[in-house]
Amino acid sequence: MPVYSSTLGMVDVFADLIRGVRAHGSLFGSSMLTPPWSLHFADGAPLTLCTVLGGAGWIVPEHGVPVPLRDRDTVVVRGPEPFSFVDEVGTRADPVACGQHCAVPGQGGTRHRRGWHDTGDADVALIVGAYPARGEINGRLLEALPGVLRVDGGGTGDGVLDHLAEEVAIDRPGQQVVLDRLLDWMLVCTLREWFDRPDGRPPAWWAAQHDPVVGVALRRMHADPAAPWTVATLAGGAGVARATLAKRFAELMGEPPLTYLTRWRMTLAAELLVERASATIADIARTVGYSDPFGFSAAFKRVRGVNPSEFRRQATG
Known part of the structure; x- marks a missing residue:
């Protein structure tokens, strides 16, 4: 059984790397703030999304340059290092610990969590979503991100913000599920x-x-990583010669197609070794496309530096 399979049109690298990154329940918070303020986020979430409505402030990482956050701007902060959201750099406000348990005004000024809200006046509405993003697959996405990335308002996320603003204003059945999915949409x-x-x-x-060439090959490998891919079959699917695919793939990806495939299979295998504690090495090998567990173990050690059994012991220990 393949690790993952679908129609080729529905599979891409980004979709594979972000699957499993989902907001859930109490990891949503919306803080209504008047200056001065200093919210300190130290819960170590691998990814935290912050966006503001009707105001501005600064994201201040513990080790890094402060980043301005204006009305409808969004930042994504990569954990686990703490960061703060302040009204201005050098604010006189005392820091208030705020994270996934920051649920009522006395615990940091949160005005919305699990359907509870306050209609008091405020200058800034901060919407925060913290995301669990663990494991080998999500790790490859995190590696591609800086400590803090910022996107200006006015883009495709503005429509999501409109829905968020409407949803947090009124308590409704199923509200937390809607908020979680809106935050997921905003993150993407x-x-x-x-x-x-x-x-x-x-x-x-x-x-x-x-x-048009490399993209097809990538989608095919991600649609069914356990398939017996060769450069010839990948090239055939893209409608080009083997040499054309090999050259183009190396130019864009920095490595040959089958080298990329092996690394992706080992990423999947590493996650499965931890998630499926009862699975044997032979089971994992077959799942990622190796009929010979010895060949799989050799490939895993070449890519990861340790054999599968040792990796499992270290990861679960």
């Missing part, structure tokens, strides 16, 4: 805009997905 819009900006430096796999 923000990352896509950041990767696509003209002055950006997106990871190689992002640009390669748009290539």
Whole structure:
């Protein structure tokens, strides 16, 4: 059984890397703020999305340059290092610990969580979503992100913000589920805009997905990573010669197609070794496309530096 399979038109590298990154329940918060303020987020979430409505402030990472956050701007902060949201750099406000348990005004000024809200006056509405993003697959997405990335308002995420603003204003049945999904939507819009900006430096796999040759090969490998792919079969699916695919793939991705495939299979295997504690090495090998567990173990050690059994012991220990 393949690790992941679908129609080729529905599979891409980004979708694979972000699957499992979901907001859930109490990880949503909306703080209504009047200056001065200093909210300190120290819960170590791998990804935290922050956006403001009707005001401005600053995101101040513990080790990094402060980043301005204006009305409808959005930032994504990569954890686990703490960061603060302040009214101005050097604010006189005392820091207030705020995170996934920041639920009522006495615990940091949160005005909305699990359907509870306050209609008091405020200058700034801060919407925050913290995301669990663990494991080998999500790790490859995190590696592509800086400590803090910022996207200006006015892009595709503005429509999501309108829905968020409407949803937090009134208590409704099923509200938390709606908020979680809106935050997920906002995260995807923000990352896509950041990767696509003209002055950006997106990871190689992002640009390669748009290539008519390499993009097809990537989608095929991600649709069914356990399939017995060769350069010839990948090239045939893209409608080009083997040499053309090999050259184009190396130019855009920095490595040959089958080298990329092996690294992706080992990423999947590493996650499965931890998630499926009862699975044998042979089971994992077959799942990622290896009929011979010894060949799989050799490939895993070549890519990861340790054999699968040792990796599992270290990861679960």
